[in-house]
Amino acid sequence: MKLDPHNPILHFALALLTGLVLGLVYSWKLSPVTYVDANPSILRADFKDQYRLAIAASYVSTRDINRARARLDLLGDADPVAELSAQAQRMLAAGETFERVRPIAQLATDLQQGFVSIPFTSTPPASVADTPIAETPFIEEMVATETPFTESTPLFEQTPLAPPPDFTATPRPTLTAVPGPQAPFSLVGQDTICDPTLKDGLLQILLMDGRRRQVAGIKIIVTWANGESHFFTGLKPELGNGYADFLMKEGIAYSVRLEQGGSFVPNIATPTCTDANGASYTGGLLLTFQQP
Amino acid sequence: MQSTWIRILIGIVIGAALGLVYGWVIDPIEYTDVTPGILREDYRADYVLMVAEAFHSEYDSDAAARRLALLGSESPAMIVSATLDYGRINGFTPQETALLQELLSVMQTYSPAAGDTP
Numbered sequence: 001m002k003l004d005p006h007n008p009i010l011h012f013a014l015a016l017l018t019g020l021v022l023g024l025v026y027s028w029k030l031s032p033v034t035y036v037d038a039n040p041s042i043l044r045a046d047f048k049d050q051y052r053l054a055i056a057a058s059y060v061s062t063r064d065i066n067r068a069r070a071r072l073d074l075l076g077d078a079d080p081v082a083e084l085s086a087q088a089q090r091m092l093a094a095g096e097t098f099e100r101v102r103p104i105a106q107l108a109t110d111l112q113q114g115f116v117s118i119p120f121t122s123t124p125p126a127s128v129a130d131t132p133i134a135e136t137p138f139i140e141e142m143v144a145t146e147t148p149f150t151e152s153t154p155l156f157e158q159t160p161l162a163p164p165p166d167f168t169a170t171p172r173p174t175l176t177a178v179p180g181p182q183a184p185f186s187l188v189g190q191d192t193i194c195d196p197t198l199k200d201g202l203l204q205i206l207l208m209d210g211r212r213r214q215v216a217g218i219k220i221i222v223t224w225a226n227g228e229s230h231f232f233t234g235l236k237p238e239l240g241n242g243y244a245d246f247l248m249k250e251g252i253a254y255s256v257r258l259e260q261g262g263s264f265v266p267n268i269a270t271p272t273c274t275d276a277n278g279a280s281y282t283g284g285l286l287l288t289f290q291q292p
Numbered sequence: 293m294q295s296t297w298i299r300i301l302i303g304i305v306i307g308a309a310l311g312l313v314y315g316w317v318i319d320p321i322e323y324t325d326v327t328p329g330i331l332r333e334d335y336r337a338d339y340v341l342m343v344a345e346a347f348h349s350e351y352d353s354d355a356a357a358r359r360l361a362l363l364g365s366e367s368p369a370m371i372v373s374a375t376l377d378y379g380r381i382n383g384f385t386p387q388e389t390a391l392l393q394e395l396l397s398v399m400q401t402y403s404p405a406a407g408d409t410p
Contacts, residue, residue, distance in 0.1 A: 008299055015303025022304070023311015033320040037332035044325040047362065051328070054339060054359055057346030071338070 041076030048075055049087055056084070056103035063116045068107055081237060084108035088235055098232060102217055105234050109216040112237035117216070183210070184262035185218075189288035194273035201248040201270040202284035205256070206240065207233050210291045214242025219259035224252050230259075250282055262289060329364040333378060336363060340375040341384075344391040353398050360399070369399040 004010070027033075040051055052075065059068040072080040088104045110117055185207055193204065203222070207215045216234025223229075233244040248254055248270050256265040265287060273283035315321075331339065340360065347356040360368040376392045384392070 008296065011296055012299050012303040015300040016307040016310075019304035019307020019309070020311040020314075021307070023308035023313075024315050025311075026308075027312045027315025028321055033316055038323065038326045038330045038335075039332060040328075040335055042324055042326050043328060043331075047326075047328050050359070050362055051339070054342040054346060057350065057355075058342035061345045061349035071342070074335070 040074040043075070049090075051075060052084060052087055052104065056107040059107050059110075060103045065110055065114075065116050069111060072111075081108050081111050084111070085235060085237055092232075092235070098217075098219065105217055105232065108237050109234045109241045113241055117241075183291045184260065185258055185289035185291055187263035187265055187287060188290045189286065190265070190268075191286045191288075192271045192273070193284040193286050194271075195284070196273075196275055196281060198284050199247060200282035200284075201250060203246045203248050203254070203256075203268070204284060204286045205233070205244045205246070206286065206288045207242040207244075207258075208288070208290045212290070214240050215291070216241040218242075220244055220246075221257050221259060222246050222254050223257075224254045248285075256287060258289065328362045331363070334382070336371075337375045337378045337382070339363065340372055340395075341379075341388055341392065344372070344388075344395040347395050347398070348391055353402050354404070356395060357399065357402055357404060367399075368402060369396060372396040372399050 040048070043051060052072070055068055055071045058071075059065070062068075069080070072084075075083075077083040084104050085108045088101050088108065091101045091104070092098070106117070193202070205220055207218050209215050214233070216232075216237075218233045219230060220233065221228065221230050229246060231244055231246065233242045236243055236245075239245075248268075250270050253267045253269050256268065257263075268285060268287075271283040271285065272280050274280055328336075328339065340363070343356050343359045346359070347353070350356075357368045360371050363371050366374075372392060372395050376389065376396060379389055379392060
C-alpha cells in the first residue's frame with residue numbers, strides 16, 4: 001500500500017501528532033506543573049528526617065502523644081515507629097550525640113508503648129531529701145556502689161546542717177535516698193540463653209524501673225581488654241523499650257556497667273550450649289537490671 | 293492549497309491542546325523529593341509551631357533558627373511573624389500564639405554565630 005502524500009487525512013494526522021508532541025514538551029519540560037502546596041509526605045528523605053526531629057523535639061516539650069502521632073502520619077511512613085528507630089540508629093551511626101538522638105528514641109518508645117513516659121531530664125531530679133538523721137547502712141551501700149563510676153551523674157546533694165542547740169559534735173551532711181528516675185539499677189538476673197536461633201554470643205540487656213516497666217534511653221558501657229562499646233536501651237522498640245544487645249566474641253571477658261550507676265557486672269563471657277544432637281554451640285546471656 | 297494549511301494548523305492546535313491536557317492534568321510530573329519551602333501554608337504553620345514548642349523547652353535559638361531555615365531564605369523572624377498572622381486568622385489557641393510570640397521575640401534579635409548559616 002502506498003501513502004498518498006496529498007492525502008488530507010494524512011496531513012491532519014501528522015499535524016495532530018506534531019501538536020501533541022509540542023504540547024507534551026511544553027507541559028512536561030518547559031512549563032511543568034509547579035507544586036506550591038506540597039504536603040510533608042513528598043519531602044525529600046533528609047527533610048523528612050528534619051521534620052521528624054522537629055516533631056520529636058516538640059513532643060519532648062508538649063508530651064502530646066496524639067499530636068505527635070498525627071504529625072508523623074503526615075509524613076506517610078508505613079511504620080512511623082520503625083522509621084523513628086531507624087533514624088535514631090542512623091544518627092548514632094553518623095556520630096550524633098545521644099542528646100540529639102534522645103527525643104527521637106523517646107518518641108519511638110512512647111508510641112510503641114502507647115503512653116507518655118517520664119520525661120528525660122538533663123539535670124538530676126530531686127532524689128534526695130536532706131533531713132537531720134544519721135546515715136543508714138542503706139546510704140552507705142548506695143555510696144559504695146557509686147564509687148567506681150566516676151562519670152555518673154551525682155545523685156546526692158549535700159548540704160551541711162546547722163548544729164542543733166544541744167549538740168557539740170561537728171555537724172555532718174546527711175542523706176536520705178529516694179529512688180527516682182535516675183536511681184541506680186541493680187542486677188536482678190543473669191541467665192544463660194541457649195537458643196540456636198539467636199546470634200552466637202548475643203548479650204541481651206533488659207532494664208526495668210521499680211514497677212517493672214522497661215526503661216529506654218539508658219547508656220550501657222561494655223568494656224573488654226582491648227576496647228569499649230557504648231549503646232542505649234530503647235533503640236529496638238520492637239524488642240522492648242528497655243532492651244539493648246551486644247555481640248560478644250568467644251574467649252573474651254567483658255564487663256558491663258550502666259552510665260548512671262548501679263551494679264557492675266565483671267567477667268562475663270559467652271556460655272557453651274549443647275543442641276538436641278549433642279553438638280556444642282556458643283550461647284548468649286541475658287542480664288536483667290532493675291531500679292529499687 | 294489554503295485549505296491544506298488550515299487543516300494542518302487545526303491539527304497542530306488540537307494536538308497541542310491534547311498534549312497540554314495530558315501533561316498538565318491527566319499525567320502531570322510527580323514531585324517526590326520536594327523541599328519544605330513549598331509546603332502548603334497550614335503545614336508550614338504547623339512546622340513553625342513545632343519549632344516554637346521545641347524552643348520553649350530547649351531555649352536553643354540556634355537550633356530554632358536552623359529548623360526555620362528549612363522553610364526558605366526568609367529571615368526566621370519573618371517566617372514566625374507570617375505564622376503568627378496565619379494563626380490569628382485560623383484560630384490558634386492562646387497557648388500556641390504565646391509560644392509563637394516567644395519564638396518571634398527571640399528570632400527578632402537573633403544573630404547567627406560566626407560560621408553558622410541557619
